[in-house]
Amino acid sequence: MAPFGKIYTYPENFRVLRVQLAAALNGLEVSVVEDFKMGETNKTPEFLAKFPLGKVPALECADGFCVWESAAIARYVAQSGPLADQLIGADAKTQALIHQWSCFAEGEIVSNVIPPFGMAVLKFMPADQARFDSCITNLERALKAVDTALAGGKKFLVGDKVTLADIMIAGSLYLPFKLFVDPEMRKGLPNLVSYVQSFSEDVTTKKVYGDLVLCDTRVAL
Numbered sequence: 001m002a003p004f005g006k007i008y009t010y011p012e013n014f015r016v017l018r019v020q021l022a023a024a025l026n027g028l029e030v031s032v033v034e035d036f037k038m039g040e041t042n043k044t045p046e047f048l049a050k051f052p053l054g055k056v057p058a059l060e061c062a063d064g065f066c067v068w069e070s071a072a073i074a075r076y077v078a079q080s081g082p083l084a085d086q087l088i089g090a091d092a093k094t095q096a097l098i099h100q101w102s103c104f105a106e107g108e109i110v111s112n113v114i115p116p117f118g119m120a121v122l123k124f125m126p127a128d129q130a131r132f133d134s135c136i137t138n139l140e141r142a143l144k145a146v147d148t149a150l151a152g153g154k155k156f157l158v159g160d161k162v163t164l165a166d167i168m169i170a171g172s173l174y175l176p177f178k179l180f181v182d183p184e185m186r187k188g189l190p191n192l193v194s195y196v197q198s199f200s201e202d203v204t205t206k207k208v209y210g211d212l213v214l215c216d217t218r219v220a221l
């Protein structure tokens with residue numbers, strides 16, 4: 001298989017796993033740049049000429065096309081293979097719903113996971129209990145909205161097959177489920193828990209993500 005492109009990232013970047021799952025479902029080879037060094041490679045003039053903000057992930061395709069922002073990268077990869085219609089939708093309304101969930105994943109889930117993760121685990125953010133608590137409250141509110149959308153045992157957010165909506169939402173939940181979504185919170189999210197478990201059991205998903213971990217105790221500040 002000719003490589004589709006290469007992705008610049010540090011290891012174990014959940015934003016990259018979402019891209020790699022879209023690539024795997026589409027049968028595309030997206031490799032990770034092996035000699036990438038965070039804080040070095042992404043500060044070089046060559047990198048900045050292609051990706052002006054110097055942030056990762058960043059995708060450079062075999063044909064020279066470059067794109068950054070992980071949601072845009074995941075969408076481009078989802079759109080670039082035989083499963084494109086299924087993954088991003090074949091009509092405007094389906095596409096809008098899938099895009100809605102992609103925006104929701106970034107704006108309501110990831111944005112409320114990064115600060116607690118940055119404070120309590122990676123420690124690159126100063127500890128701030130009020131901000132930590134407010135992110136967890138906002139996260140729970142967002143997850144309840146997804147839980148409601150999944151009522152009736154739905155396995156997919158849009159239609160009856162996996163789409164980019166599931167990749168962006170379920171693919172963003174491994175980290176919070178491992179760290180913050182404790183048994184008490186999970187009690188209020190029965191549809192979401194079944195949905196993420198079913199997503200994680202898919203053979204292709206498992207190859208990319210490994211096992212889903214459900215925490216017993218929330219990581220605290």
Ligand SMILES: N[C@@H](CCC(=O)N[C@@H](CS)C(=O)NCC(=O)O)C(=O)O
Pocket residue numbers: 015053054055056057068069070071
């Ligand atoms: N919204 C961006 C966020 C990317 C991002 O914030 N990347 C961080 C690492 S997690 C980065 O590259 N930071 C380097 C910098 O700020 O110079 C995306 O989804 O791709």
